Amino acid sequence: MNKLFFLSLFLLALFIQNVTAGQKCRALALEAGGDLGSFEAGAYKALVYNLPAEEVQYDVYTGISIGSINTLGLSQYPKGQEKDQADWLINLWSGLKQKDVYKNFKGGIVQGLLYERGIFDSSPALELLKKVATKPAQRKINIGTCNLRTGDLVRYNETSSISTLVSAALASGSVPTFFPYSTLDDQIYVDGGTTGILIDLQGAVQRCREIVSDDSDIIVDAIFVKFSKSLDLWTTDKKKKTMEVFQRANTVIAFSNTYRQLLDAMSLYPDVNFRYIIKPSHALPNQKMPFLFSNKQMNEMIEQGYQDTLNIIQSNGSEGNAKQVYQEIVQRFQTETGSNIQNEGNRQEQMLNAYNKIRNSLKM
Ligand SMILES: *[C@@H]1O[C@H](CO)[C@@H](O)[C@H](O)[C@H]1NC(C)=O
Ligand SMILES: *[C@@H]1O[C@H](CO)[C@@H](O)[C@H](O)[C@H]1NC(C)=O
Numbered sequence: 001m002n003k004l005f006f007l008s009l010f011l012l013a014l015f016i017q018n019v020t021a022g023q024k025c026r027a028l029a030l031e032a033g034g035d036l037g038s039f040e041a042g043a044y045k046a047l048v049y050n051l052p053a054e055e056v057q058y059d060v061y062t063g064i065s066i067g068s069i070n071t072l073g074l075s076q077y078p079k080g081q082e083k084d085q086a087d088w089l090i091n092l093w094s095g096l097k098q099k100d101v102y103k104n105f106k107g108g109i110v111q112g113l114l115y116e117r118g119i120f121d122s123s124p125a126l127e128l129l130k131k132v133a134t135k136p137a138q139r140k141i142n143i144g145t146c147n148l149r150t151g152d153l154v155r156y157n158e159t160s161s162i163s164t165l166v167s168a169a170l171a172s173g174s175v176p177t178f179f180p181y182s183t184l185d186d187q188i189y190v191d192g193g194t195t196g197i198l199i200d201l202q203g204a205v206q207r208c209r210e211i212v213s214d215d216s217d218i219i220v221d222a223i224f225v226k227f228s229k230s231l232d233l234w235t236t237d238k239k240k241k242t243m244e245v246f247q248r249a250n251t252v253i254a255f256s257n258t259y260r261q262l263l264d265a266m267s268l269y270p271d272v273n274f275r276y277i278i279k280p281s282h283a284l285p286n287q288k289m290p291f292l293f294s295n296k297q298m299n300e301m302i303e304q305g306y307q308d309t310l311n312i313i314q315s316n317g318s319e320g321n322a323k324q325v326y327q328e329i330v331q332r333f334q335t336e337t338g339s340n341i342q343n344e345g346n347r348q349e350q351m352l353n354a355y356n357k358i359r360n361s362l363k364m
Contacts, residue, residue, distance in 0.1 A: 030067030042305025
């Protein structure tokens, strides 16, 4: 009796293992970046059209700011319809104009500054989002916003109602002072990028852990827009004007910020299979003030997104380019800090050890 029981338990375990073996969770993280979201559309199409169908059946999308608006749109399609989904996204961006996103208040900027919740009127974006999201999300999603009272990154997910997700996505993209904030659950929400977190890689891993139990079954792709190949993209002639310097400075800040987030996520989750790290081969126009929503420029960025991604796929194959990007950013980090993190082991373990040491010394 006992033997039989254990035998059946053993067989059951084998069976369960067979069922779950080979199951993967695929996640895509989309970075913040205003009209640079058009690059994401082109990049997404290249992934979907040039990789095997199964490899782009994402279980999870995470987004901050414009990335979360793309996320909400992508979530309208169930797994298996990635080509339709990509075509839809391209269609949205290629036809987009500034007036579809925001306009001046009747009393202009003065009204915005003194009497409204933001300088520009983003009601067109709200109407657009209502058209984008008409169905409950068909996949797991994170919409990253910032709660302006607490400063926390707050993630809305597929369990919220459509209207909540629409408001959350609008909030997620509402750069404070430029665009009006959103009120949700009596709290004030603004652009998720306000927290300094421009891409939700950690959320992508966490949501995948709901689907698979082993980190090695998690595949994460990411589309960056503010993190180009390197920063050597500027000439150093002495005729630079104030605004150019301002924009360049902001590019440097965004670059440093983003590369550290990638480094952190890859170091924290060493077993996760980071696969494609898509980033522009050269800086996109208006990197730090990407609110022009010029139709011509957005169509150029769609094209660049497609080409840059195709190049990465063609030169790096199905393994992706993340390991190589990791080497690049580790080198950058080492120059900045003078340290050698490759010899320092797993950062998560280190952080825990440090925490325990401090805890013990404080007798907590
Ligand atoms: C999804 O959202 C609901 C409602 O806000 C929240 O209770 C839940 O914890 C969220 N799930 C995850 C995995 O964050
Ligand atoms: C990935 O592609 C780049 C060129 O885009 C190339 O320099 C690099 O060696 C490739 N890496 C791998 C691992 O194939």
